[in-house]
Amino acid sequence: MEQRIRVLIGKPGLDGHDRGAKVIAYMLRDAGFEVIYTGLRQTPEAIVKAALQEDVQVVGLSILSGAHLGLVRSVADKLKEGGGDDVVLFVGGVIPEEDFPALKEMGVAEIFTSGTEIGQVVESIKRHVKIRRGEGGAG
Amino acid sequence: MTEQEDKIKAEKKAWEEGALKKAMERFSFLQEPPARYYTPLDRSDFDFLEKVGFPGQYPFTAGTYPFDPMAGLSRLAAKAPQSSGLTRAAMYSGYGTPEDTRDYYRQNIERGVRQGPNLAMDLPTQCGYDSDNELIEGEVGKVGVAIDTLRDLEVIYEPYQGDLNLDNIASNFTVNASAIYLIAMYVALAEKRGIPIDRLRATPQNDILKEYIARGTYIFPPGPAMRLFRDTLVFITRHMPRMNITSMGGYHIREAGATRVQDLAFSLSIATAYIQAGVDAGQDVDAFAPRFTFNAFGGSMEVLKEIAFQRAARRMYARLLKERFGAKDPRSMIIRQPICAHIGPSSTTKQRPLNNVIRATIGAMAGAMSGGPPAAFPPYDEPLGLGWSREAQQLAQDTGRILACEARILDVVDPFAGSYYMEAQTDEIEAAAQAEMDKIDGMGGIVAAIEKGYVQRAVSRSAYKYQRAISNGDIQIVGVNCFIGENELEVQTNRLVPHPYDPERRARAEERQIANLKEVKRMRDQKEVRRLLGKLEQKAKDERENLLPLMIECAKAYVTLQEVCDVLRGVFGEYEPPSIF
Numbered sequence: 001m002e003q004r005i006r007v008l009i010g011k012p013g014l015d016g017h018d019r020g021a022k023v024i025a026y027m028l029r030d031a032g033f034e035v036i037y038t039g040l041r042q043t044p045e046a047i048v049k050a051a052l053q054e055d056v057q058v059v060g061l062s063i064l065s066g067a068h069l070g071l072v073r074s075v076a077d078k079l080k081e082g083g084g085d086d087v088v089l090f091v092g093g094v095i096p097e098e099d100f101p102a103l104k105e106m107g108v109a110e111i112f113t114s115g116t117e118i119g120q121v122v123e124s125i126k127r128h129v130k131i132r133r134g135e136g137g138a139g
Numbered sequence: 140m141t142e143q144e145d146k147i148k149a150e151k152k153a154w155e156e157g158a159l160k161k162a163m164e165r166f167s168f169l170q171e172p173p174a175r176y177y178t179p180l181d182r183s184d185f186d187f188l189e190k191v192g193f194p195g196q197y198p199f200t201a202g203t204y205p206f207d208p209m210a211g212l213s214r215l216a217a218k219a220p221q222s223s224g225l226t227r228a229a230m231y232s233g234y235g236t237p238e239d240t241r242d243y244y245r246q247n248i249e250r251g252v253r254q255g256p257n258l259a260m261d262l263p264t265q266c267g268y269d270s271d272n273e274l275i276e277g278e279v280g281k282v283g284v285a286i287d288t289l290r291d292l293e294v295i296y297e298p299y300q301g302d303l304n305l306d307n308i309a310s311n312f313t314v315n316a317s318a319i320y321l322i323a324m325y326v327a328l329a330e331k332r333g334i335p336i337d338r339l340r341a342t343p344q345n346d347i348l349k350e351y352i353a354r355g356t357y358i359f360p361p362g363p364a365m366r367l368f369r370d371t372l373v374f375i376t377r378h379m380p381r382m383n384i385t386s387m388g389g390y391h392i393r394e395a396g397a398t399r400v401q402d403l404a405f406s407l408s409i410a411t412a413y414i415q416a417g418v419d420a421g422q423d424v425d426a427f428a429p430r431f432t433f434n435a436f437g438g439s440m441e442v443l444k445e446i447a448f449q450r451a452a453r454r455m456y457a458r459l460l461k462e463r464f465g466a467k468d469p470r471s472m473i474i475r476q477p478i479c480a481h482i483g484p485s486s487t488t489k490q491r492p493l494n495n496v497i498r499a500t501i502g503a504m505a506g507a508m509s510g511g512p513p514a515a516f517p518p519y520d521e522p523l524g525l526g527w528s529r530e531a532q533q534l535a536q537d538t539g540r541i542l543a544c545e546a547r548i549l550d551v552v553d554p555f556a557g558s559y560y561m562e563a564q565t566d567e568i569e570a571a572a573q574a575e576m577d578k579i580d581g582m583g584g585i586v587a588a589i590e591k592g593y594v595q596r597a598v599s600r601s602a603y604k605y606q607r608a609i610s611n612g613d614i615q616i617v618g619v620n621c622f623i624g625e626n627e628l629e630v631q632t633n634r635l636v637p638h639p640y641d642p643e644r645r646a647r648a649e650e651r652q653i654a655n656l657k658e659v660k661r662m663r664d665q666k667e668v669r670r671l672l673g674k675l676e677q678k679a680k681d682e683r684e685n686l687l688p689l690m691i692e693c694a695k696a697y698v699t700l701q702e703v704c705d706v707l708r709g710v711f712g713e714y715e716p717p718s719i720f
Contacts, residue, residue, distance in 0.1 A: 013262070015262065016353075016356050018395075019353075019395050019396050019602045026719075027607075035720075041355075043274060065262060065281060066282060067277050074277075114489050115488055115489045
C-alpha cells in the first residue's frame with residue numbers, strides 16, 4: 001500500500017488572504033494526503049519547525065502580499081539547515097512570472113498561481129514526492 | 140387567484156407541454172430547461188409601493204438616491220469637462236515609506252488631482268507592528284505605506300496645505316484592527332495644525348468583524364475589538380460630525396469564497412452588531428447610523444443575480460434600521476457605497492487577461508442597472524500580480540464614461556423594477572439571506588458565530604465547493620476550463636507605462652523607514668511615553684473607558700503603533716483562529 005503523503009500548508013508573513021491555502025488544504029485532504037494547516041501569520045521559523053516535527057514530505061506556502069521572495073528564501077534556507085532538504089517545497093499565490101526563476105533557484109519545485117486546475121496540483125505533488133523518494137518518474 | 144392569472148396558468152401549462160417540450164427534445168442530455176421564463180405568476184402578491192417604491196425613498200429598493208449623481212454629471216462631459224465629475228477620486232494608493240507616498244501624492248496634486256489621499260497601509264501597520272520589528276522583516280512598505288508614528292502621517296500630509304488642508308479634503312484609511320490609533324493620529328495631526336476636528340472628513344475602514352472572516356488583519360479577540368469599535372463610534376459621533384465611522388465590506392467576504400447569500404447575511408449581521416454597539420453605548424441610532432458607509436458588497440459574473448442582490452441589500456438594510464432599531468431619519472437607512480453590482484476581482488483570469496476588460500464592462504453595466512455608477516472594476520491586469528498599470532486604469536475609467544455618455548445607461552433608474560424575474564429574484568435572495576441572518580441571531584449574533592468559527596468554516600467550505608465546481612465543469616470560465624484548445628489564440632498584452640514607484644526606492648524602503656523610526660524614538664520624551672502607556676493599560680482594563688482621547692495624547696507624544704497595540708495585547712489577548720477542519 002502506498003504510504004500517505006504528509007503535507008504542511010503554511011501562510012508565512014502577515015498576508016491574510018487564505019482562501020487559496022484553505023482550498024488547497026481541503027483538496028489535498030480529500031485526495032488522501034495528511035494535511036497540516038498552520039493558519040495565518042507564521043514566521044518561517046515556526047513553519048520549518050512544524051514541518052520537521054511533523055516529518056512532512058511536502059511544504060506548501062501561500063503568499064499573496066508580494067513578500068514571497070524573502071519569505072520563501074527564509075523557509076527554504078531554514079529547511080536545509082534543519083536537515084529537511086528532501087522536503088518538496090511548493091508556492092502558491094499572486095506570484096509574477098518574472099520571479100519564477102528566482103524561486104526555482106531557491107529550491108521551489110512548483111509555483112501555482114490563480115487559475116491552476118486542482119487535479120494538476122495533486123498530480124504535481126505526487127510526482128515530486130516520488131522523485132524525492134527515488135521512485136523515479138521522469139520529468 | 141384572479142381570472143387573468145387563471146388564464147396565464149392555463150397558457151403556461153400549454154406552452155410547457157407544447158413549444159417548450161419540443162425545444163427540449165433537441166437537447167436529450169438536459170434534465171430540465173436550461174433557461175427559465177418568468178410570468179406574473181412568479182410575483183402574484185407583488186405590492187409595488189411596499190416592495191420597491193421610488194428611488195431615494197424607503198425601502199430604497201430602486202436606489203439609494205433619486206438618480207445616480209454620475210447621470211447628472213455625465214450630461215456635461217463635452218461642454219464643461221472640468222466639472223463633469225467623470226474622473227475618479229484618488230485611487231487606493233500608498234507606497235513604501237511616508238516620503239515615497241508623499242511624493243506620489245505631490246505629483247498627483249501637480250497633475251491637478253484635488254482629492255485627499257486614499258491610503259493603503261502596509262500589513263505591519265494593519266496588524267499593529269512597527270517597522271523595526273524583526274518578525275515582520277520584508278513586509279515594510281509592501282502593499283501600502285508604513286505608518287509607525289504621527290511623524291509618518293505628518294510627512295504624508297505635507298503636500299496637503301492651503302486649499303487642500305485637512306478641513307477641505309476627505310481622506311480614506313484602509314485599516315481595521317488598529318483603526319482607532321490611526322484615527323487618533325489623524326485627530327492629533329489636525330489639532331497640531333490648528334484645525335477644529337469637527338471639520339475633518341475621513342473614512343476609516345474600521346470594519347474589524349469581517350477581518351476574522353476574510354482578509355485576516357485582526358489583532359485582538361472579537362469582544363475587545365468591538366469595544367475599540369464602540370470607542371471610535373462614540374468619539375466620532377460626539378466630536379466629528381463630518382467623519383464616517385466605518386466602511387463595511389461584504390466584498391472581502393465574497394472574495395474569500397462566500398456565496399452571494401452568505402455575503403449578504405454576514406455583512407448585514409456585522410452591520411447589526413455595529414449598530415447595536417452604538418445603541419448599547421447610549422447613542423441615538425439616528426445620530427450615528429448616517430455616518431456608516433459600505434465599501435462594497437461582493438460581486439460576480441452572474442450579473443442578473445447581482446442586480447437583484449443590490450436591490451435586496453438596500454431593502455433589507457432599510458428595514459433593519461427602521462424596524463429593528465427604530466431609526467426615523469431616512470439617512471440612517473441608506474446604503475452609502477461607491478459602487479453597486481460589479482464582478483469580483485476573483486472573477487478575473489490570468490489567462491488571456493484582456494478578457495477581463497469584457498468581464499469588467501459587463502459588471503459595469505450591471506452596476507448601472509443596480510442603482511450605482513457604471514464602474515468597471517477591477518482593471519484588467521488585476522490577476523497579473525504586478526499592480527494596476529496606468530493603461531488598465533484608463534480603460535476602466537473610459538468604460539464607465541462610454542456607458543454613461545454614449546450608451547446612456549444611467550438614463551433610467553432601476554430599469555428592471557417590476558420585472559417578473561427581477562422582483563422574484565430579489566425576494567428569493569432576501570428570504571435566503573434573512574434565514575441565514577436569523578440563524579446567526581440564534582447563535583447569539585455575529586460575534587458569537589465568529590468566536591465559534593461557524594462563519595469562517597462556512598466561507599471556506601463555500602470556497603472549496605466553488606473550486607470543485609470549476610474542476611468538474613459545473614462552473615465554466617472561458618480560457619480557464621473551457622475554450623482552451625490549440626485553435627484558441629492566447630491574446631497577450633503589453634503594459635507600456637512604467638509604474639510610478641521607482642524600483643530603487645522600493646528596494647530600500649524598509650531600511651529607510653527603520654531609520655525614520657529610530658530617529659523618532661531618539662527625539663521623543665521617553666518618560667512621557669512610558670507614563671502614557673501606563674495610563675493606557677489602566678484604562679484598557681476598564682471596559683467603560685473610551686480609549687480614543689488618551690490615544691490622541693499618545694499620538695502627539697509619538698508613541699508608536701506597536702507600543703499602543705502591545706499594551707492592548709497584554710490586556711485583551713490575541714485572537715486565535717479556529718481550526719479549518
